[in-house]
Amino acid sequence: MAQESWASSLLKKHSGKVLRLDLPIKTLVLKIGQEGYFEEADLQAPANVTLTAGQEVFFAFIEGGSEKASQHVKVSGDVDLAQAVGQLATHLRWDVEEDLSKLIGDSLAHQVVQVILQGQHRSQAAISDLSGSVLEFLTHEKQILVTKDQLEAFKGKIRILRDDLDRLEKRIQRLN
16 A cells, blocks of 8 residues: 555545454454554454455456455445445555565566466366356256247247237137
8 A cells, every 4th residue: 555645545534443354264353543554453343344255255256356256245334434445445456566576576476476367367267168168068968048049039939929819819809
């Protein structure tokens, strides 16, 4: 956040408030300091806003990125603070490679980030391939689902049947 001054300015309005993040592997409790930066807080501190993210957030992130993952985060508490945190999540971009390079050097940080990005790409490709295979299996082999062409043909037959029924009803009415 030090690289993005607008972020700390946004949080300064909420200094002293506590944010609780309930994640699948750990719970984090953060307090917003006077300068608009997060500070670690006591786990027992009462939270002004709580963000709860289950395991589905991880899978949604792999499938569709942060926008899709954010749909699986449950928010409760202070609406203004939640909105500010939402703005941070939407607009704040963490330069992982920059921060990692301070710990392990530029070259190794670049390699680590590239491996992570390749892993994310491969995960997305695997999910896409799996969903395509399942769809193919359900439509062609098990015939549980229908294809778009089959659905359109069926709708056409229903339209013809409806029109025939309307004509038949009119004939019956004329006979009576």
